[in-house]
Amino acid sequence: MSETLSINDLHVSVEGKEILRxxxxxxxxxxxxxxMGPNGSGKSTLGFAIMGHPNYEVTSGRITLDxxxxxxxxxxxxxxxGLFMAFQxxxxxxxxxxxxxxxxAVSNVRNPERKEGEDLLPMREFRKELRSKMEQLRMDPEFxxxxxxxxxxxxxxxxxxxxxxxxxxxxxxxxxxTDSGLDVDAVRLASQxxxxxxxREMGILIITHHDKLxxxxxxxxxxxxxxxxxxxxxxxxxAAELHKSGYDRIRAAHPEAAAAEERLxxxxxxxxxxxxx
Amino acid sequence: xSSVTAQGGxxxxxxxxxxxxxxEPDWALDQRRRAWEHAESLPLPSTADEEWRRTDLxxxxxxxxxxxxxxxxxxxxxxxLLTHGVQLAGRTWAHNSHPLEAxxxxxxxxxxxxxxxxxxxxxxxxxxxxxxxxxxxxxxxxKFAALHAACWSGGTVLYVPAGVEMDExxxxxxxxxxxxxxxxxxxxxxxxxxxxxxxxxxSGDAGAGLHLxxxxxxxxxxxxxxxxxxxxxxxxxxxxxxxKALVDRDARLQWTIGALGSKLAKVNQHVALTGEHAQAxxxxxxxxxxxxxxxxxxxxHHQVPNTTSDxxxxxxLQDDSRVVWRxxxxxxxxxxxxxxxxxxxxxxxxxxxxxxxxxxxxxEADDVICTHGATAGRVDDELIFYCRTRGLTRNEAVRTVVxxxxxxxxxxxxxxxxxxxxxxxxxxxxxEFH
Numbered sequence: 001m002s003e004t005l006s007i008n009d010l011h012v013s014v015e016g017k018e019i020l021r022x023x024x025x026x027x028x029x030x031x032x033x034x035x036m037g038p039n040g041s042g043k044s045t046l047g048f049a050i051m052g053h054p055n056y057e058v059t060s061g062r063i064t065l066d067x068x069x070x071x072x073x074x075x076x077x078x079x080x081x082g083l084f085m086a087f088q089x090x091x092x093x094x095x096x097x098x099x100x101x102x103x104x105a106v107s108n109v110r111n112p113e114r115k116e117g118e119d120l121l122p123m124r125e126f127r128k129e130l131r132s133k134m135e136q137l138r139m140d141p142e143f144x145x146x147x148x149x150x151x152x153x154x155x156x157x158x159x160x161x162x163x164x165x166x167x168x169x170x171x172x173x174x175x176x177x178t179d180s181g182l183d184v185d186a187v188r189l190a191s192q193x194x195x196x197x198x199x200r201e202m203g204i205l206i207i208t209h210h211d212k213l214x215x216x217x218x219x220x221x222x223x224x225x226x227x228x229x230x231x232x233x234x235x236x237x238x239a240a241e242l243h244k245s246g247y248d249r250i251r252a253a254h255p256e257a258a259a260a261e262e263r264l265x266x267x268x269x270x271x272x273x274x275x276x277x
Numbered sequence: 278x279s280s281v282t283a284q285g286g287x288x289x290x291x292x293x294x295x296x297x298x299x300x301e302p303d304w305a306l307d308q309r310r311r312a313w314e315h316a317e318s319l320p321l322p323s324t325a326d327e328e329w330r331r332t333d334l335x336x337x338x339x340x341x342x343x344x345x346x347x348x349x350x351x352x353x354x355x356x357x358l359l360t361h362g363v364q365l366a367g368r369t370w371a372h373n374s375h376p377l378e379a380x381x382x383x384x385x386x387x388x389x390x391x392x393x394x395x396x397x398x399x400x401x402x403x404x405x406x407x408x409x410x411x412x413x414x415x416x417x418x419x420k421f422a423a424l425h426a427a428c429w430s431g432g433t434v435l436y437v438p439a440g441v442e443m444d445e446x447x448x449x450x451x452x453x454x455x456x457x458x459x460x461x462x463x464x465x466x467x468x469x470x471x472x473x474x475x476x477x478x479x480s481g482d483a484g485a486g487l488h489l490x491x492x493x494x495x496x497x498x499x500x501x502x503x504x505x506x507x508x509x510x511x512x513x514x515x516x517x518x519x520x521k522a523l524v525d526r527d528a529r530l531q532w533t534i535g536a537l538g539s540k541l542a543k544v545n546q547h548v549a550l551t552g553e554h555a556q557a558x559x560x561x562x563x564x565x566x567x568x569x570x571x572x573x574x575x576x577x578h579h580q581v582p583n584t585t586s587d588x589x590x591x592x593x594l595q596d597d598s599r600v601v602w603r604x605x606x607x608x609x610x611x612x613x614x615x616x617x618x619x620x621x622x623x624x625x626x627x628x629x630x631x632x633x634x635x636x637x638x639x640x641e642a643d644d645v646i647c648t649h650g651a652t653a654g655r656v657d658d659e660l661i662f663y664c665r666t667r668g669l670t671r672n673e674a675v676r677t678v679v680x681x682x683x684x685x686x687x688x689x690x691x692x693x694x695x696x697x698x699x700x701x702x703x704x705x706x707x708x709e710f711h
Contacts, residue, residue, distance in 0.1 A: 051666045054658075075665035076673075084666070091663040095681030101667070104677070108668035116673050147681070164667065 003029040003066050005050075005083075005172045005203055010061035012042075012049045017267065019045045021228035021260065022061070027203040029171055032217050034239045035207045037225035038247050040265055043207045044088060046225070047174040051085045052078050065172070079105075080112035082171030086161035086178050088207075092149035098160065099130060099144040102167050109168050133166045137193050154181035162190060166197035174205045179213040191216040211243040224250055227260030286340030287424065289317075295344040295428065304407065305399045312416050312426035319420040331601045331633055332543055332572045337515055342458050342487045345374035345430045352377075355452045355480040358698040359507060363476075366445035367392045371431035373457035379433070381447075388441050395432025395462055406434060409466050413493035413521040418545070421517040425460060425489045432462035435475060439497070442472035446503075446692070449477040453510060455484030463492045467500035467528075474692065478507040481538065486514040488539075494522035496530050498552060503531045505695050509702070510538035512567055518544045524584075526552025533560040533690050535699050536571050536592075537706070547576040550584035550612075560689050561590030561621075564703045565598035565630070572601040577619065579612040579645075588619040591686045593679050594630035595708065605637040606647050617647040624682045625655050626675070626707075676707050 005027045012020035019042045027033055035043050048056045050063060052075040063070040065081055073081065093101060107120040120126075130144055139159060149157050158178050165173055175194070179187045187210070194204070195216040206213055214236070222238040223230045226247070231254040232238065242250070251258040285291050292313055296306055321339070322329040352372045360368075367381030369392065376394030385392075391402065398406045416426035433449050451461045459479070467473055479488065488510065496502045502522075510516060516539040524530045536542060548557045557577070565571055577586040592600045606617040623632035634651030656678055664674035683703065687696045 051662075053662055074671075075662060076668050076670050079666055079668040087663065091657070091660045093660065093664070093678060093681050095684030096677055101664075101677065104669060104673070105667035108673075116670060147684075168667070 003171055003203070006062070006064045007046075007050075008062045010046075010049065010063065011059045012045055013057045013059050014045065014055055018059070019228055019264070020049065023225075023228070023230055025223065025230060027172060027205055029203045030200060031220045032199065032204045032206065034214055034219035034222040035205055035225060036209070036222060036239060036242050038261065040268060041225040041261060042228040043225050044176050047085050047176045047205075047207060050078075050174055051075055051083060076108070079168075079170075080109055084165055084168055084170035084172070085174040086158070086165055086176060088176040088180060090149045090157045090161055092147070092152070094147050094150045096148050097145055098148050099127070101148045102130065102164060105164070106167050109170075130167065133163060133197070136196060137163055137166065138189070139163065155183075155186045158182060158186075158190060162193050162197070165194070169198070170202060172203040172205070174207065175213075176207045177209070178206070179208055179210055184212065187212040188215065211239050214239055226250055226254055227257035227264065229257055231257050286343060287428070288340070291344050292427065298346070301399060302403060304403075308411075309427045312423050313428075315417055316420055316423035316427055319423060321420055328574060328603075329543070332541065332570060337541070342456070344428055345458060345460065348373070348375040352452065352454055355450070357448060357450055357478060357480070358509065358702060359476040359478050359505065359694055360448050361694055361698065363448075363694045364445050365448050366390075366443055368448040368450070369394065369433045370450045370452070371433070371459075371461055372452045373454055374431035374460045376431050376433075385443060389438040390441060390443065391434065391436040392447060393434060395434045395464055396430065398434045402434075405436060406464065409493070409495055410464060411493070413495060413523050413549070414491050414519060418519060421489055422491075422519050425462070425491045425519065428460050428489070429462040429491065430460045432464065434464045434466070435473065436466045437468060437471035437473050439468040440470045443474065444472075446474035446476050449475060451479045453479070453481035453486040453488070453514060455482060455486075457481075457486050459486065459488040459490065461488070461490050464495075465493070465502065465504065466495045466497075467502050468497045470499040471497060472501040474503040476505045476692070476695065479510050479538070481509075481511040481514055483511045484513060486510060488514060488516045488518065490516075490518040490520075492518070492520035494530065494532070496522060496524045496528040498526040498528060500525070500528045502529070503533075503692060505533045505535070505692065507535040507698070508538055508542065509535070512538060512540055512569060514539045516542035516544070518542075520544060521547040521549065522557065523549050523551050524555040524557050527554045528552065528556075530557045531560070531691065532557065533695060534562070535702075536561070536563040536565075536573070537702055539569065539571070541570045543572045545574045545576070547578065548586060549578040549580060550586060551580050553581050553583045555581075556585040557587070558689065559586070559588040560686050561588070561592075562683060562686055562699050562703075563590070563592035563600055564595070564706055565592070565600055566595040566706055567598060568596070569598040571599070573603070575602070575604045575619070577604075577606045577617055579606070579608045579615040579617060581609075581611060582613045582615070584612060585616045586618065589686050589689065590621040591623070591683055592621070592632060593624040593626060593682060593703070594632055595626045595706070597627070597629045599631045599633075601633045602651075603635040603637065604649065605639060606649065608640040608642050608645050608647065610641040613642045613644040615642060615645040615647065617645070618649070620650045622651070622682070623653040624679060625653060626679070672707070676704060679703065679707055
């Protein structure tokens with residue numbers, strides 16, 4: 001049976017405000033989907049909802065992994081079930097070495113039944129694997145001894161997320177703007193890396209504004225999100241078109257979604273003004 | 278050992294009975310009597326005193342405790358935390374203020390090292406001990422200091438002669454039984470160019486208890502001392518302590534404190550740099566829970582030029598606990614080219630816990646570099662979520678963040694068994710985070 005991440009009529013609110021208004025998406029393992037759309041259209045919200053962020057309240061709809069209800073799972077259970085998200089803004093964990101953090105994470109994900117305090121992966125075996133993955137990603141071995149994302153440049157953080165992806169080998173991964181803040185060469189390297197670490201064996205949802213990240217990971221399907229819904233889906237050519245021509249055609253074709261987008265943006269601005277004053 | 282049972286709190290009668298049982302030389306008894314008179318003239322500190330403003334003693338009743346009388350026939354030896362995998366040079370153990378054991382391997386005895394109870398030393402090694410005792414202890418500082426000077430019992434002395442470099446640590450253990458009182462006085466004397474590592478720890482069960490303690494560390498010229506004291510009493514123990522080090526010319530002190538236990542603790546930790554090029558590093562690790570209240574007053578006193586002090590305290594607070602830190606770097610007018618640093622960071626794990634950090638500088642020389650800092654923060658929910666998306670449970674995520682928080686101070690602690698013991702003790706205490 002082919003493994004599938006299925007999202008059905010998903011509605012998500014943050015602080016009582018509805019951001020996603022009925023998202024449908026079906027991602028099979030082995031497929032790459034691109035998720036594009038203007039800022040504030042709800043792309044990251046979808047990622048956080050898939051991973052189970054407590055502030056993202058699913059008000060209706062379903063997310064299932066091979067038929068299993070993901071919404072009933074805690075975030076760590078989702079990770080152990082085979083989900084991963086590369087964060088747009090990864091968090092730093094001062095004092096915790098990347099290698100130690102990853103060893104703990106990998107031990108949990110590969111042994112979903114592992115209880116706190118039980119043995120971690122054997123050190124030697126883990127180190128060997130980490131070293132080889134870092135070589136493959138052309139990363140300085142020193143990286144493993146640094147504290148997780150602590151004092152990392154934007155580019156280093158994104159590379160660290162890809163390293164985590166490579167080590168955790170999820171069934172499904174959401175890459176949330178893994179290209180943002182990177183220069184052209186860095187994006188190309190990231191794109192290549194995702195392909196090299198076996199992106200093709202996963203189901204990948206790439207959230208991006210650009211087509212560069214897709215260079216080595218041509219999408220089987222491109223989705224366009226606007227105003228909290230996926231309004232169009234197409235092939236790789238759709239991603240290329242959006243990158244070239246922007247979202248004007250999409251807005252014109254989907255006035256209801258465009259209005260919702262405008263409404264959300266307006267609320268956002270008002271909230272920001274309130275915050276400032 | 279005393280055969281007289283002192284009864285009825287800390288009264289003149291019980292003190293007289295305590296003295297009768299001590300069988301000590303007159304000079305020591307005279308010291309005790311003078312300190313007792315001073316103690317009697319002083320009230321218990323109150324929140325009207327600046328140092329005690331945040332630490333309320335109204336629920337503390339000194340006379341619910343008793344001066345040490347007859348020894349507990351055979352207390353069970355508690356498990357020591359700091360000695361796992363460590364080859365020791367020697368060890369001491371006192372229980373309820375009674376010295377029970379002092380042993381030192383032949384190798385170090387042959388080189389003139391002395392490790393014994395202070396109680397025995399004032400009789401058998403008075404010429405060695407007497408000139409040093411109280412050099413680093415102000416017996417008139419407050420009522421607790423005076424009471425300690427009058428009633429100390431179950432002390433320990435370590436003397437390391439000039440040039441002797443001990444490469445194996447000494448372990449000093451004090452334990453308390455239910456209702457017990459610990460009046461331990463630690464005296465460490467390192468002569469010129471001597472070197473030693475002392476692992477001190479306290480241990481107690483769940484019962485009520487009282488610690489009125491004193492520590493004096495005398496680090497001679499060019500000497501090196503690594504001193505650890507882990508306060509790990511049960512959570513019904515009142516802990517009052519005055520601890521001070523004198524660090525002489527070209528000497529180095531690394532002093533690590535761990536504060537895990539007690540109901541209420543008030544500690545004055547004082548480092549005086551008395552000789553040029555003296556260096557002191559002070560490390561503090563605290564973890565509090567329940568309704569624990571821990572108050573540390575630290576003092577880094579630069580008395581002469583070219584001295585360095587560097588203090589880093591880190592505390593994590595759970596439940597309704599509270600930590601107060603008040604630090605002072607004092608630089609005397611003569612102490613030019615001083616480098617002084619103090620920092621206190623707190624990680625707050627519950628909405629009800631509270632940390633107060635009050636750094637202070639009192640600088641009377643003009644060519645110095647003195648800096649201080651303090652932070653208090655909560656565990657970031659977004660960080661916890663990030664960890665959970667990597668397969669860590671909420672609890673594992675909190676432990677990871679807390680371990681990371683302490684890493685910087687652990688990196689400075691050069692004794693592996695101490696790092697491990699503190700890390701494990703903290704790990705055991707972290708509960709489900711809300």
